[in-house]
């Protein structure tokens with residue numbers, strides 16, 4: 181029952197792909213588990229295994245997981261979009277942020293106008309009153325013209341009163 185043997189451990193995705201023995205000191209093993217073979221092949225295709233191992237050795241161990249995740253993201257973006265890679269995604273998102281900011285500004289402006297109208301002290305109420313007065317005057321004029329008989333000849337079914 182010796183525990184020093186590592187034969188029972190499956191090699192990490194990197195060592196399996198590179199057909200080499202996965203030693204306990206393997207730099208890839210913590211970040212490229214055998215269950216995620218695509219993660220390594222994607223990163224390897226774009227950056228190359230030796231560049232990735234060099235990069236991982238140059239940075240602090242606590243930064244390695246983030247580095248591998250960003251490499252995987254960048255590699256995937258580069259394969260999807262060989263011209264712009266993740267820069268393409270960033271510029272699409274920047275445009276989206278600008279558009280949404282404009283939309284938000286417009287909505288906030290609408291909200292301010294609505295709040296003024298609701299509070300009763302703003303110009304919205306004045307406009308409402310003016311329309312109401314105008315409407316009343318208009319309908320009065322209309323009624324008086326009907327009552328005066330100007331339109332009686334043109335209106336059906338208005339007789340018998």
Ligand SMILES: [Zn+2]
Nearest residue numbers: 192195202206
């Ligand atoms: Zn390994």
